Amino acid sequence: MNKVFFLAILFVLQFAIASDSTPFPPLWPNVFVQDFVEISTFGNLTTRDVGTYYYNYTNNTQCLSRSNGQFDLFCGFNKIEPLAYYQVVFEDKRYIYFPELNDCCYCCGLDDGYAVLNPYWFINPQFLRAINCYGVPAYKWVVYEKPNQQGPNQYIETNQENPLD
């Protein structure tokens, strides 16, 4: 996921309330569903797709659907065809499913660090500044995948307490 660039993802962040200067870290709600638009690059190829992220930490389950899973970084048996794709996590195991191929593969699991993401997924996020993202007031963060500031990702969240209202 680290090489996939999410655009226009505005997660429902019910705890992202503005404080005086630095907002609270981008904690996820335990349960949410969010549609997204995504632009991915793989070598000199670029694909655009839409999808939905289903997250239920209470249930320890997660599902990610994409209209095109061509550039999936996990199982990698479909670099050529633009096929629909699901990534499903349950019982601490992550699977990749291509319905049009009726093909499924076990990807990875808890021992590899690929179970359901913890709502406290961020590691010492660094708040950069308040910005305007496609007309939406937002906060911009740098979030690290590993300790000691390894694997930096830019993360933009809406500053609305209830962004879908």
Ligand SMILES: *[C@@H]1O[C@H](CO)[C@@H](O)[C@H](O)[C@H]1NC(C)=O
């Ligand atoms: C894209 O990359 C592939 C593999 O490296 C190469 O064969 C192809 O010529 C490249 N296409 C373009 C348009 O640059």
Ligand SMILES: *[C@@H]1O[C@H](CO)[C@@H](O)[C@H](O)[C@H]1NC(C)=O
């Ligand atoms: C999330 O999981 C909990 C516990 O299993 C369940 O009660 C709840 O209905 C689930 N929520 C959604 C939206 O699926």
Ligand SMILES: *[C@@H]1O[C@H](CO)[C@@H](O)[C@H](O)[C@H]1NC(C)=O
């Ligand atoms: C999650 O939800 C599924 C389907 O509703 C249920 O079978 C399962 O027991 C739940 N798991 C947990 C950990 O709540």
